[in-house]
Amino acid sequence: MDLAFSGWSGILILVVYGLLMLGVGLFTYLKNRNIHESLDEYYLGGRGLGVMVLFFTFFATQYSGNTVVGYPPSAYRQGFEYLVSVPFFIMIIMAYLLFAPRLYKLGKKYNLITPSQWFEKRFKSKAVTILASLLMLYGLGNYLLEQLIAIGQGVSGLTGGTIPYQVGVIFFVIIMVIYGWLGGMRSVAYTDTMQGIALLFGVFMLLIGSIIYFGGLPTSADYMQAYSPEKLGIPDGLGVVNWFSMLILIGIGAAIYPHAIQRIFSAKSERTLKRSFSRMAWMPFITSGVVFIIGIIGINAFPGLSTEESEQLVGMMASTIASKNVIFYWAMVLLFGGVIAAIVSTADSVLLTFSSIVSNDLYGSYINPEASQHKKLLVGKLAGVVAVGILILIAWFPPATIYQIFILKFELLIQIAPGLILGLYWNRLHTKAVFTGMAVGTLVASIVTIFDISVLGVSNGLWGLLLNTGISVVGSLVMSVSVTEENEAKQVIGI
Template identity: 55%
Template sequence: MSDLIFAGMDGIIILSVFAIVMLVIGYLSGRGEKNLHHSLSGYYLAGKNLGFIALFFTLYATQYSGNTIVGYAPSAYRTGFSWLQSVSFMTIIIGVYLLFAPRLYVVSKRQNFVTPTDWLQFRFKSKAVTLLSIFLMLWGLGNYLLEQLVAIGQAASGMTGGTIPYQIAVIVFVVVMLVYEWLGGMKAVAFTDVMQGVILMIGIIVFLIGGLYLVGGSFADVTHYINELEPVKTAVPSAEVSINWFSMLLLVGFGASIYPHAVQRIYSAQSEKTLKKSFSRMAWMPPITTGLVFLVGLIGIMLFPGLDTSGSEQLVGLMANEIAAINPFYYWVMIIFFGGIVAAIVSTADSVLLSFSSLLSNDVYGKFINPNATEHKKVMVGKVGGIVAVILLLWLAWNPPGTLYEIFVLKFELLVQVFPAFVLGLYWKRLNGRAVFWGMLIGAILAGILTFTGYKTIYGIHGGVIGLALNFVICVGGSLLTPSVKQSRKQEEDLASLDIDVKA
């Protein structure tokens, strides 16, 4: 992030205020909640009692973070109009949610699920499927958490003009996150999401208005400028770019919708009506969030022409300086907005960490190490395990392995392989655990080999999508070619009743 004119003491004050507010929210969320730390559902799912406002904003924070602003605007700057794909792949996530979320909610409520793999264990009764899905989900969460830790340090250090070094910034905000999450669990996470979501929405709008003011108030002038000086950025994308766009839609749409922390938001809803209402409002967020950030990136082409790749990564900071210099109102809005960006990154990290620790406590420890452990002990194991995981990831964060975008793509390549088991299993009773296991394993191996050997895309198609296609073929073909597995009578009744319950 470039040197900000409001970096320094003003930035430190705003970040300190956000940190204090988050700690207060954590304290108030846990105060008086006697069962919070003794119940998996209470700690990890807020007692499955999130109302519309809290659920909407925690879903919003799950899908968007401060990186959406800091990372997507430079991508639009470098790519031009073809980066409109960022709006479409955020939109498809909502469509995929609606494909399975109401149906999953019904069975999760009946079976009292806590983690995503609770569904897979219930559906397939296979230790192999459960273990493999746990590994792939932990892989995805670990990569995502690492991405957020790196971003926290960069954003906080940039906002304070380097007064707070990168490493210190990471440690301070990680400690804040661990404290309020320890105190209030999912409830604290959801309420901090409300605060940060509101600030991000308002800040993005003001940022765009300020950017348009700087270029004369007309986006038509921006389009004309880009078309005259950099026509490649307004040209029709090549076939490979278009294929890559479609591949990204599949990778992100299927991968992000089964993020463990996203699935747990589904479990946390107060009711199915609340869940559907939240998703219906979420459908408007891609154009309001990524759509506006896309426009910001295009305005940046006119404001700061000729930036190279590393220079374009500083675009949001460069524009913020220009906007903050307009008048005192914009100055303070930019300070609060950038503080909100840091807080939003922390908010995304806390959601990921909470889900990561739930998988450790409920799935790894509770299902395979100590099945007879009390829920209180499982919660404590998850808390401690989460702290250990953060320490290990912090060690990696000192020397980030690759750009944020590379880390972003990497986590989807393997996580998306869980999708066929997760969603196809909701609709197709014939799908069996053996086919699911081999499809997931072979798809993950293929995606991993392609990714780590440098073949991230082949003719524009991501390695994860190629692995996913093979995964689907094995799941469907294997299930059709093998004898139907007899399920328990109770499981047959539960699956058969889903259609009735969802329609009702």
Template identity: 55%
Template sequence: MEDLRFAGLDAIIILSTYAVLMIVIGWLAGRGKKIGKSVSDYYLAGRNLGLITLFFTLYATQYSGNTIVGYAPQAYREGFSWMQSVPFFTLIIGVYLLFAPRLYVIAKKANFVTPTDWISYRFQSKRVTILAIILMLWGLANYLLEQLVAVGHAVSGLTGGTIPYGVAVIAFIIVMLTYEWLGGMKAVAVTDALQGIILLLGIIIMLIGALTLSGGGIANITENIAATAPERIGVPDMITNVNWISMLVLTAFGAAVYPHAVQRIYSAKSERTLKHSLARMAWMPPITSGLVFIVGIICIQLYPGLDVPASEELVGILANDIAGLNTFFYWAMVIFFGGIVGAIISTADSVLLSFSSMISNDVYGKYINPSASEERKIKIGKFAGILLIGLLLWVAWNPPGTLVQIFVLKFEILVQVAPAFVLGLYWKRLSSRALFWGMLSGATLAGGMTLTGYATVFGIHGGIYGLALNFIICVVGSYFMPMGTDQKNQVEEMTAMKNQNVSTATD
């Protein structure tokens, strides 16, 4: 960590410029609009996101700070078996395309705001809705924690400790809250677009810089790794291969039902815009996570022998060394510096906005004060966001594991909501009682395995065992606990995408 070229005044100027720019964008996005008075405008940008903005907000949200700050160190520690990070991002798009266009059409006509609006509408069950809210809020809180830890590591590593971990976390929380409150989803989407472009360019330049530092092509690097760390380049054993498949399934279904991702489906200007954005997203895994994977592999040669805590700072160490090559790389890394922090914040703001919307619209608006005005709901959501941030700040001071461990933890529980979307949209026999017991059993099994130290068994994640049990109960239970004739007819109309009003859960 000697001779750090981003340390001191440069780092402060870069971060301050970024912070001011984001706040200005938030102010411009909300200027002259009733952002704080309509839940649709505040949480969904008026359902009017165009192709470019929707694409980049999906991109910047999916490829968060964890993708850069967490995945390169994981590739460094694990070696070539971490190549799984490329196909699981591709599979996420596949699952999106499985349900997103159909969900969009229904959401547009029924005026959904939160992901659980679909669940209330489709299953007409208060207990199913409440359970789904709990599972989704767990996933969101966990994901936001991941971003807080990531921004601390990113800024601390890239500045060589000039800006401490804790100061970085607090400062960017204030920035995020400010521009999000000023402009809502519109501000979040516009900042996402800017951050996504910077991030993509920065990854490419970082790879070029890493190859320059290594002094050779990929073939020479792999030969060096084979000689010095053969365990990271050898053929994975059976358990690793099984774990790979488990991770693919867990991530594909878990990430596709992120609450903030579902709300971006609702926010699209049209079904055509949504499909085109998702089609373009299918090209991004090799360009993003693929290049980050290669960067991590190159670092095995550049920085041998790093332990887990030291490897978590890998991106910062590499960026500083690349900056020392010449003036071009210095300024390229300056831009990338902002891109990394921006990617982290772009995901954190989306998660916080979604969390606030579920508290304000689902918990407060449906069950505590159904007669509340939309303006009051938004205020309650903002207040809930502050409380969540306060709690997570306390946890982030002593994060429970590496970024990738935190990443996996949230999916174990969140993925149990997937049958409500994947099965619920197409299989009309899926009953609310079967879904409730399926989600509850799956979440209990997955959470129990994690808490008792059995996060994986035979290489398979607890979330996958839970999801398998969940699907079995949903299918078998729907035959043994069928819906009545009237409910079947109602579901037929709902899934046929006819214009219906959203009903209130009753049982």
């Protein structure tokens, strides 16, 4: 009996998971009928997420389509150099600990819904708030594009090409919009929990199946030694510099994801937040470490794949393993259902935060300050639909690999870090210095990225961040701050 993923078997899996996600959205809506009347309830789940739900929604934010679908192909192409992907996620947890507990306290004190509100509260500057909001919207749009591409590739791989890439994107975007509109943050968090459990089980079963049927790491190492010795080597000096710069870029950049910050605000208590982070500390080894090994095993399992072909690696490996054994078949069903659900719920989380910034920070603060919460929610939802429509047109023929898209968004998003993090602790941080640093960092990162300029192997976004931070710090030391301004800042950040 052929148990490989193909045709109707793959379609059935997708329909079941789609219906489950719709069911979660409907259940959440029926349980919380006032969800569409309160920004707090819709965007933050009423600030009542417990330890396990918060853990899994953080887990889904950090480990989604770009990890399970995108990281093994990168390991396949780069070899053991890509081991750096594990410390990426360790750095993210370390970056969270720099600011998350303090930001949670201030978010609760001032009833903050979005990170843009923190910029407005701290710096009282329209220019700083709008620039930070635009950078966050760029990062969110970029991340959403990445998830849409991952959805299409995941569906195509799962069904053996029966469902075309583009049809998979459209189908799950419709599912995402419906259940997101119904349940807001709560429905996103609940689906995160569902897919997280399925994903962890499925990834480990994929690893076990890969070792049994493809020979494991020793076999792949022998193959690489014979046919691709460059994949066994260590990076040169410039490569090591690039490693460290990427660790900083991704560690800080992923920690300041706007949708991750909203999860900080959504925690039931500071204790709940810290307990969730303590569990997240183990995930780099359990998740990114495992998918790295799967990518390395894939070098021997499917040798000679082109860049485009390697993007389907996880689907190809799972389909082969599923054809060998009934137990592995159902494990791969759970895995790919979890992968698709993870990607969709992460995409919906990004869309939710995108909508909240448009509705609350741009429309509600500057366009129509008198708007009711219901009207703000409606504007945010409509803006989200328009954004998704534009991104679908781009995702229809994806412009780069998932990993390249993943890296691109950090170059500009990370420019909000000095104002966000330093602003939590330093009373003298000057508004004009923050704006100038953010603007210059954005401009420099954009120029070196657009013209593909590489300086000393350091990532483009990090050069922008270094200039940004330097201008913010030196400018704040040089510019005079009145006693009144310093006391106001002290009152805002004092706990």
